[in-house]
Amino acid sequence: MISFKNDYSEGAHPRILEALLKSNLIQEQGYGEDSFCLGASELLRERLGNKDLTIHYLTGGTQANLVAISAFLRPHEAAIAAQTGHIFVHETGAIEATGHKVLTSESKDGKLTPAQIQEVLTAHTDEHMVKPKLVYISNTTEVGTVYSKSELQALSQFCREKNLYLFMDGARLGSALCSEGNDLDLADLPKLVDAFYIGGTKNGALLGEALVLCNEALKPDFRYHMKQKGALLAKGRVIGLQFLELFRDNLYFDLAIHANTMAYKLRDELKEAGVKFLAESSSNQVFPIFSDAIVEQLKVNYHFEIWGKVGTQTAIRLVTSWATREEAVDSFMADLKKIL
Amino acid sequence: MISFKNDYSEGAHPRILEALLKSNLIQEQGYGEDSFCLGASELLRERLGNKDLTIHYLTGGTQANLVAISAFLRPHEAAIAAQTGHIFVHETGAIEATGHKVLTSESKDGKLTPAQIQEVLTAHTDEHMVKPKLVYISNTTEVGTVYSKSELQALSQFCREKNLYLFMDGARLGSALCSEGNDLDLADLPKLVDAFYIGGTKNGALLGEALVLCNEALKPDFRYHMKQKGALLAKGRVIGLQFLELFRDNLYFDLAIHANTMAYKLRDELKEAGVKFLAESSSNQVFPIFSDAIVEQLKVNYHFEIWGKVGTQTAIRLVTSWATREEAVDSFMADLKKIL
Amino acid sequence: MISFKNDYSEGAHPRILEALLKSNLIQEQGYGEDSFCLGASELLRERLGNKDLTIHYLTGGTQANLVAISAFLRPHEAAIAAQTGHIFVHETGAIEATGHKVLTSESKDGKLTPAQIQEVLTAHTDEHMVKPKLVYISNTTEVGTVYSKSELQALSQFCREKNLYLFMDGARLGSALCSEGNDLDLADLPKLVDAFYIGGTKNGALLGEALVLCNEALKPDFRYHMKQKGALLAKGRVIGLQFLELFRDNLYFDLAIHANTMAYKLRDELKEAGVKFLAESSSNQVFPIFSDAIVEQLKVNYHFEIWGKVGTQTAIRLVTSWATREEAVDSFMADLKKIL
Amino acid sequence: MISFKNDYSEGAHPRILEALLKSNLIQEQGYGEDSFCLGASELLRERLGNKDLTIHYLTGGTQANLVAISAFLRPHEAAIAAQTGHIFVHETGAIEATGHKVLTSESKDGKLTPAQIQEVLTAHTDEHMVKPKLVYISNTTEVGTVYSKSELQALSQFCREKNLYLFMDGARLGSALCSEGNDLDLADLPKLVDAFYIGGTKNGALLGEALVLCNEALKPDFRYHMKQKGALLAKGRVIGLQFLELFRDNLYFDLAIHANTMAYKLRDELKEAGVKFLAESSSNQVFPIFSDAIVEQLKVNYHFEIWGKVGTQTAIRLVTSWATREEAVDSFMADLKKIL
Known part of the structure; x- marks a missing residue:
């Protein structure tokens, strides 16, 4: 067969296993405060061209989505996603389980546009309805399409005007940024979105997503949210080390x-x-x-x-x-x- | 230094890394339905002497505690823990974040007794207070003590009489069962508690806890709860394989x-x-x-x-x-x- | 103007205010255990033709919906509603705030049919998606239509076959049962649905909805849920007395x-x-x-x-x-x- | 007997019933936007000596506590209460059901002091524990004691220094402010606390608490939270009118x-x-x-x-x-x- x-049918790229072997007996701090996580974050900030980014390591996409979105929103605020959005369909109501409604817009290509978001905003007018506050997009989307730079710029500008957070699920960000249709650089992202993650699980890591917080307002106390949701890995090194290896060169x-x-x-x-x-x-x-x-x-x-x-x-x-x-x-x- | x-200052026992290397390119099902998880569960059921146990693999202790307890309880039901209990003190309100109060009893040695639990039950009499439904114990406890067989039997009998679930946090279960004061066998646990977990993270694994569901009432739909809480690892094989290695012999x-x-x-x-x-x-x-x-x-x-x-x-x-x-x-x- | x-633009029907005046200084138990609530429940059970019904009094429709649905469902279970359903649109995400997703089906007339529900069931196949467990209908619906007896019977039979709870929002149940298109009796409801409420606020009461629990499985500990959600009114008599007056005759x-x-x-x-x-x-x-x-x-x-x-x-x-x-x-x- | x-064993003071009768057929806006609520708020702002206060009407104490506290806190933040505090003991885990831990301090007289709060702060040092953010006090307390002006001033100053919200449960505020030991004026409260409520249910109203938001940071979108928790009464006039009557003179x-x-x-x-x-x-x-x-x-x-x-x-x-x-x-x- x-x-x-x-x-995610195989383990990890061999270089990652080698890195695990090599570092195995080094004693490190727990909970993502080890030298591998710190080093990976330093490296990623360089690659992302922004020294102020805060980076956290989580074990998977659903976890990254739920920890981030529930940390970003107040109880009455909602996320907007395409009707194909992973958080709407395939996460067993993980966002709702943290108390937040996911509003949707029909989308043939899995992408959202300012016009679609505006429709949702227009329909939500008062306190008898939730208040849309965060736009969730995936790149690549759940149907394999990618956002162009101009599409993302339009979304970014629209969200800023409307005081909405723009959050990108990057479980397949590697594939997106290497797509034939792509004209985005990794370093464009912190300029355009409020938070996003770089997926490791689906691109050669054993497990792990690197969540990048760009907007200052989203940074305070984030580790509390991770711990509360069971997402602060005791041996955080296991994830940090993999991102260190993946981004050491062009791997x-x-x-x-x-x-x-x-x-x-x-x-x-x-x-x-x-x-x-x-x-x-x-x-x-x-x-x-x-x-x-x-x-x-x-x-x-x-x-x-x-x-x-x-x-x-x-x-x-x-x-x-x-x-x-x-x-x-x-x-x-x-x-x-x-x-x- | x-x-x-x-x-959890180091990586994993070398045999675990070897097993990872050896299995790395085998294609497997995702989300814990791979042959390693299935094999580990088969093996653990044998070691635990009970073919009907359901076993799930989670990434850490806080995650195991919050997924299990929130799956087991109805909204108005509460857990009882020692005042030193990990869920009460050191999990950033993870249980409360799922909606459940943690009731406590003062305990000098980190252990709970039927008398202490009875005090909590006595104080909770009607619908203006939460309804105690689950007893949370840790073995070893947070202060390093262990439960003797007779202590656990007494708790078990009491909980059954009072219609309370008995849940054991086994983040350090290896150390407990090998303690000089211990007279419990691994195979005693399914007879005495409703659910417990076997900690891997703190006993040689890279990450991972094996949650064992003993009580039939707690088994249905458990994977839904895992997914909803971000605890269903895409490459579940990474944890299953480690337990397979840890329990293949006496490791x-x-x-x-x-x-x-x-x-x-x-x-x-x-x-x-x-x-x-x-x-x-x-x-x-x-x-x-x-x-x-x-x-x-x-x-x-x-x-x-x-x-x-x-x-x-x-x-x-x-x-x-x-x-x-x-x-x-x-x-x-x-x-x-x-x-x- | x-x-x-x-x-709900006016106060209450004059007979209700008279009843309040007349009973005002009688000392009663708090929290719905007063003689008016007990009497109203006795009376309603007679009118509903079923001595085993459990009846609780809540202050409004959103409160009744959220207390009931969150009490009935386990964390991974979801409600199904028409896309016009009050819980989906106009309750500020109250159901999601208790952790549950609301799944919807498009409906031109505000009603649900077995075929529409089946579509939702068909789309929800495994633990990566929520598990549909409760069907929420309104009678009258949010667009003023009513369910016929045969429509409700078909829904009822379908839900029982599929192991789904059928819950009827009766905020405008009076208007529904007196509609020209109606062929349902009040006493039909306990035979056909698992729970429903009789709306008082929109039919002459100052405030209050009478929630009727028909299915035995939904009855245990319900008052705990009411208290936990802030829905156990200290002077519960104020609601009980109104239902006593509304159902004393044909008012x-x-x-x-x-x-x-x-x-x-x-x-x-x-x-x-x-x-x-x-x-x-x-x-x-x-x-x-x-x-x-x-x-x-x-x-x-x-x-x-x-x-x-x-x-x-x-x-x-x-x-x-x-x-x-x-x-x-x-x-x-x-x-x-x-x-x- | x-x-x-x-x-709350009786109905309401006769003047309140008279006011209900007199206003009964006047058509008003729903959901607390009626002229009685607006008038009561205007009147209360005058009595409280502060034109910027935002006032909302809720049906009871537990509801007021849970709506307010869950609106004020981020998910990882906790309330501090005396061990006798109503939210800790007698609200069926209502605060925890919204996701927040209630931390406690032992207190013989039901009151909290800066020293007691400091102890809780000292014990909560990092992201493995919840972050204390709100101090919950009751006046009168659950054991009938009252806060003196100097005690409340000390608490107020301490909370501001420590960046904690100070929230007063005033279910029995009338009794407190008329107590022989009291030296607080109603108008002192907005200067000293961030939010509080004036209890109606236990002081002559049929039902209703007037929640006063003093701190600007706590005001935005509060009605969304009320609606989401089922606390926005359709006929809000019923509560507004009672406060209008209670505060029209010295009633x-x-x-x-x-x-x-x-x-x-x-x-x-x-x-x-x-x-x-x-x-x-x-x-x-x-x-x-x-x-x-x-x-x-x-x-x-x-x-x-x-x-x-x-x-x-x-x-x-x-x-x-x-x-x-x-x-x-x-x-x-x-x-x-x-x-x-």
């Missing part, structure tokens, strides 16, 4: 480029074979549409997610990662061609 | 025995040197009392926690672990003797 | 009939005048559509809610109540005819 | 003076009869200690609360109110003297 189910982006390259190969060969897609993804997720019969046959040798019905057919999701071998893609295409 | 600050207990042995050595040599203690610990935490001047001098070469004032003197906490070298203890004692 | 803004329904009659008069005369409506209401809310110019002119002498844009025109909401005078309706129609 | 059980204080006078009569005659007290109350609560046999005999004709064991004896609580008749006190004393 070969898995295209997600980008983080090299891994994303490989994942995207494998996805493009899949996409392009599928397109050539006449396959249609659910969404125009330019990142490491591909959403081809097949008849149910073909899907059943593909299941014999491949793991993947069933994404949903499209008329009488079925869209599936194929995800590539830093660990996807070119042979896996070739094998998938060869098997598919026999079936088509 | 040598650290006796806690039992888990060997590590705890080493930690305890180092603590006893410290304790006995301190006692011999005439030092007094804050609490009679029989596990991997030692609480000697020194003058402030001595504490200041010890700080030069050693990391440790200041535990609190005792009259004009100061109690410190020295913690040993699987990684504590005998030379570290010798060095500490030698330095101390120069000062005394 | 004449107000058609809502059905509750007489008041609703009057409100509906006034609404029908409005509706029929508007229809006759060629006015179109946003929704086919058969209760005490009417939603006529006017040009913006007409709306502005109506505002001079009348209070009402602006409901929303319909193309280039505007729908307004006119609400009648037990206190609406026929002259008010005549005056409105006369003024409108001058403008049209 | 005569009740000394509490100060509020006249009622409190009567309650206190009746309590002093009880206290003094009990003292004369050689009875001992649990606490030195100078307000409308008296805590005499009797043998269990006497308590049993008193129960035959009188309702009262059993407060707790004092050695082998029992303290009971006798509460007087605006409605307590002098004959009731005489009757109690006469019956007691027969028993003693």
